[in-house]
Amino acid sequence: MSATLIRGSVEVPYARRSIEPTAHWLGRAFEALMQELDFDAARVDGLGVASFTLRPDRAIDMAWRLGLRVSWFMDDGNGGASGLNLLQHAVAAIETGQARHIVLMAGDAFQPADFQALQDNYNVTTRDLLRPLGIANPNTLFALATQKHMHRHGLRRSDYGELVLSQRRHAARNPNAVYRAQMTMDDYLNAPQVASPLGLYDCVPVVAGANAILLSHADEAGSHHGCVRVRAVRGLHNHDQHQGDGLQTGLAEIAPRLFADAGLRPSDIDLVSVYDDYPVMTLVQLQDLGLVGDAGLQRFVRETVPEGRIALNTSGGQLSAGQAGTAGGMHGLTEAIRQLGGRCAERQLPRARTAVVSGYGMVEYRYGMCAAATILEAVA
Structure with a gap:
């Protein structure tokens, strides 16, 4: 039986377009996740981020912006497979003791030039x-x-x-x-x-938005109500x-x-x-x-x-x-x-x-x- 539980997930309401940068959307998703699950952000010690437009920042920059001290971090830009790729690695990280509480986030907010650049390159x-x-x-x-x-x-x-x-x-x-x-x-x-x-x-x-998921070691999850394995x-x-x-x-x-x-x-x-x-x-x-x-x-x-x-x-x-x-x-x-x-x-x-x-x-x-x-x- 897996030692990892998913405590919950959030999706901030998407928008057809946005003047706010991607980091803003990812930050909103992180805050919404902590609030919905009543979880202390200081306990998060792992962060995985999937994004095309967060660059030149990466997961470690996002951890700094959020005030996190992480022992595991990962970037992923593999499009439609990125969320599950992050999940696969996060489960392995928790079950091998690299982290106890991992947040996975994914999001983008394209400006017209950003989207054209992505399509061309x-x-x-x-x-x-x-x-x-x-x-x-x-x-x-x-x-x-x-x-x-x-x-x-x-x-x-x-x-x-x-x-x-x-x-x-x-x-x-x-x-x-x-x-x-x-x-x-x-x-x-x-x-x-x-x-x-x-x-x-x-x-x-194409819209703007972000999602976030919290995984924890089962020993740290407390009540398992609403959790997913x-x-x-x-x-x-x-x-x-x-x-x-x-x-x-x-x-x-x-x-x-x-x-x-x-x-x-x-x-x-x-x-x-x-x-x-x-x-x-x-x-x-x-x-x-x-x-x-x-x-x-x-x-x-x-x-x-x-x-x-x-x-x-x-x-x-x-x-x-x-x-x-x-x-x-x-x-x-x-x-x-x-x-x-x-x-x-x-x-x-x-x-x-x-x-x-x-x-x-x-x-x-x-x-x-x-x-x-x-x-x-x-x-x-």
Whole structure:
């Protein structure tokens, strides 16, 4: 049994744009976490930070700003996999005695020039090979993946729309979500086209914000009420998928071991949070995790999703809550922790004992380079 417990998580309300710098958002998340959990910040001795725009500052600078004395610190800029990568390392740090109380934070607040610079220089491949071709952002790459996915599985645009509408219904009950207005299938299908077949609502909206999570050694946790246990966590750099068609992630390789480590089956999961920068990648990850079922994708998107038979991205996901840069890699994790801890108010699930959370990110050439997943369990 893991010696690490997650005490809780917070997400400061995201904003469509911000004049405040990233450090401001991360600081707000840290303060909100300490306040909600009634925890003394002086006890925090570990800090992990994921951000694209905190630079040139890093985790150690953020620790200084927050007045922390840390024995463990870590920076992560691996996009959609960063939150779970931090979690994996933080659990190891606590269980090997490197720290007793670790805060993990993720967030970004892009100014227009910041976002353009990130897109142009995301990595060497983007800078040297994709930018000269006029591929300005991932929309083009994932439009091609969506085309292949539609053809392979016999899906229609409206099938992807069912995912988007389902998440918007969840967002309507999430006061922190940026996009909460009711959406119809006509709204989805008639939205401006971005890159065929992707429309406006298929592409994750950029916002400003931050998330924070507190982990402690179980011996230090006191009352375990509202705490969450990490039953398993794994990550993978999947170089081989760049030789394929992009319709499988590293999750397909790590999922069997992940569930075996947790001693659970996909059918045992109550809540699912998958990284949702585009609907196609939501479906790909669900398949890789073994959560679609034997009936196949058509039945899944035409019956399971619209009928609410799966608790999927119950915050509204990034497609409705927004993507605050690397906070997108911690957004689903934050929601799962809050659901399992019974802290989701109006949108609280009647049954939330187990959850699986995935992350996927760092696009190179055509596809994401890394994936990660964790299985969490509410502490009785």
